[in-house]
Each structure stands twice: as structure tokens, then as C-alpha cells.
Amino acid sequence: MLEICVNLCFTILFLLHPYGASIQKHNVLIILIDDLRHLSDKDIFLPNIDKIAANGINFENAYAQQALCAPSRNSLLTGRRPDSLRLYDFYNYWRVKVGNFTTIPQFYKENGFETYSVGKVFHPGASSNFTDDYPLSWSHVPYHPPTEQYKDAAVCKDKETLRYQKNLICPVKVEIQPGKSLPDLESLEHAIRIINERNSSKPFMLAIGFHKPHIPLKFPKKYLERVPIQTVHPPQQPNKPEGLPTVSWHPWTDVRHRDDIKRLNISFPYGTMPTDWTLRIRQSYYAAATYIDDLVGKLMAAVNKNNTIVLLTSDHGWSLGENGLWAKYSNFNVALKVPLIFNVPGMPHKSIETPVELIDIFPTLAELSGLSSNIPKCTCDDKRLLCFEGNSLVSLMGMNRFNISVKSKSFALSQYPRPSVHPKSNSDKPRLKDIKIMGYSIKTKRFRYTEWISFNNTLFTRDWNKVYALELYDHSFDPEETKNVYLQPKYKRIVKYLSTILRSRVNICDN
16 A cells, blocks of 8 residues: 555656656767676676666666667667568668668657767668768767777787787777777767767757777776686586577677687687686676776766766677677577666666566657657558657656556567578678578566577568477576576476467567
């Protein structure tokens, strides 16, 4: 009874609050961090991101729609799934190939906001028309830091060869780097300059994309000191588990091709990273995350928190040796689970465990800004310029203007393509013409269930009768997804139930 009274009183106060009445247009800051998996306190201390979470709405189980940069970013920024955009690689611009769909920044721009892009927001290249979708999405030409041109340069001083190489592990002295800086440092400076120096009566929507901890793991050397190697622990299962289907495996070729890893001569495709290197890579990933956390803290110090909606998330996660895998390119939790935090003026802290999706961000921001009243839910194969394929999370936040509580779906959907059942050199990032198999995955609070099925890359159709592999992981005892239990009799009903939901949601346009 007390809880009902508290919720009712809070809702009344919310309706009286300027945010609830939609009187004030808040600025919007989107912080998008590249390849940042969902990290917990047992991994590494990230005080500035933790502070945003402690003062905001923290979604503990948020999932990307595909663990690859371009498809995930376009999905997030349009609010549509990879299947709707028909983008599973880096080479398709949705406005030309599928439909002229509205993006988050475009939506704000068309509603009177001044929109800015700093760093890596859209994935650069063909997937954003080589313009970062400017001028449709942005009021100003997107800013890319000058030192971005050196992001893959041979600037890593190798201890063994004493030469500068293109290493995976790359702590550096900033002052001797080309340009005497790093891309994320320059992006931070530019974003703060926009916040402090802009002279406009319009509210702004600023999106900043930090490059790290994307590989190479290049960051100021001092951050290694914050992650002593003796505090770093190996994954529970560092090798390929027996029950893992070969189609689930990806050979992490971009990691193998780095000069320092290449020297290890790890056998292709199932070779295991040596234990000492596993610890060193994990240490460097955590150090790079700590570096970005510091930059987030400096950015937040420049933000007017009383007049700014802040969103912090990542495009997808990154495997750190779990099940013998590195990088992203999979349907495993570590590759799909990301931080998702909203700070909204007038909203108290709340931690939410319900599974949610990155396509939920667009409708959530629209509702938080009071701009979503006439926007429809997408129907099957919807070609309207603006509709929502995800769901607003405002009701889960407990801040819906018209409902004290609203039921939400309790699962998240993701997918990943493969060219073949057995790992090949292009299994990590197959181009559209090579995709023969699609793995569709559903995550509930307790389970992750995946079906790998036949996919037609010309007609964009699926054959559910041609199943290459099934996976079921029970997170109640196996959070690292090391034991595929789909064949165990006690899970027979669970498999059938999750398969029915998965197929009905993915195959909705065929019904």
C-alpha cells in the first residue's frame, strides 16, 4: 500500500514538474563509446560513468541489435533493426537502398534543435554516405579529430623489437604522438568548446563518439598504472567449449593481424590466446576504458545538468577471451550487452533489470523531450520516414505521464551473419553477397537462445526449416555462456517457448 502511495505521489509531482508538463526544451547530449562492453565493479572502477548511473536511470540489461559498428550505429540512430535497414556490413546507405528513414539527430533538427556530431557517431564511409549523414542529420559539418588519420599508424613502441609497430596493445606517450594528441582528447576539447561557446537561442543536441576502447588499445600510458596486472583475472572458460557450434565461433582476424599478436603464431581458427597475453589484453582494455571514463568526467563537468538530457551507451560489447573469443562478431552476451544510462532533469535514480534494446533509445528520447505524441509504431516492412520499431522506456523509468506502470516486453533481439558453418577468414565481417546464414538470438532475464538458419542475401528471406545450430544458455548458473544446454531434456519446453517467440518476432513480415 505504501509503495502505491509513493508511486502515485511521485507521478503527481512529475506531472507538475516542468519536464512532465513539457514546458522546457532540454538540451540533449549523447555519449557513444566504441566497443565498450558492460563492465561491473569486479572488472574495473569507472567513477565518472558510475556517477552518471548513480544519478540517473541505469538499464542493467541493454543489448545491441548486431555486434558490429556500422549496423549497430545505424540501427540505434534510426531506431530500426538491421533486417529493416538491410545492413549487416559496412557498405549500404539506408536512404538509397531501403528508405529515407529519419534519424535521431535529424528528428531533433526538424524540431528546432541545433545538432552537432563530434568524433565517431555514425560509422564513417559508405554506410553513412561518406558524410556522416550530413546535412540531413546535422546542423553543422560533423567534426572528426585531425589525429584520427593516425588511428592505425605504426606508433606502438614494441618492447621486443624496439620498433614502432601496429600492435594490439599500445600504451603511448601523448606528447610524442603524431599531432601531439589523440583523437578522443581532440573530440573532448571540441565538444566542450561547442557547449561553452555556442551562441544560439535554440536548444542543442550534441552527439560525441569516443573511439576507445576500440582496437588498437592505444591510450595514454599512465592509465596502465590504474589497472595493476595482478588485479586482472582470466575468463572462466578460455578455450572453445565442447558444446559451442562451429557457426557461433568467429576467428577474431583483426586481433590476429596486429603485429604483436601475429608473432604468437596462434593456430587458425580455434587457437587459444596464451594466458599471459590474455591478462595483458584484458588489462589494456580496462585501462583504455578508464581513459575514456576520465574524458567522460571532464565532459560532464561542462554540462548544465539542470537543462540537459544525457544518454551514455555503446554500439556493442567486446569479448575478452571468454570461450576463447576476442573482439565482437557474435551473439554472445559479452559482445551484445552494453551500458545504457539516461540522466534526465527531475528524474531520480533507478536501476532497471528488464532486458531492453538499443532501438528503444529513439522513442525514449523523443518522449523525454515531449516530441513523440504523433509518431506511430512501425508496422511490417514500414517505409514511412518516421516510425518507431523499438519501445519507449519512459514507462519502465516510472515517469510516464499517463500511466503509473506499463508492461513492457521482457526480451531483447539480436542477430549476426555468417558466410558458412565453419569459420573462414571472412566469418567475422562477411559482406552481404557472402552471407548464407543468420543467427537470431533472444535474451530474457534468465536465458539466451539462438537459432542459426539459412538466409537469402538477395531476397532477404529466411528458411526456418534449414537450421544449422541451436544454442541455449542458462544465466542462472552460467553467466559466461560456456554450457550450451539446448539438448538437455529439462529445457525442452524452454527451447520450444523461446523459439516460438523468436520466430514470431523476426518473421513478422512473413506472417
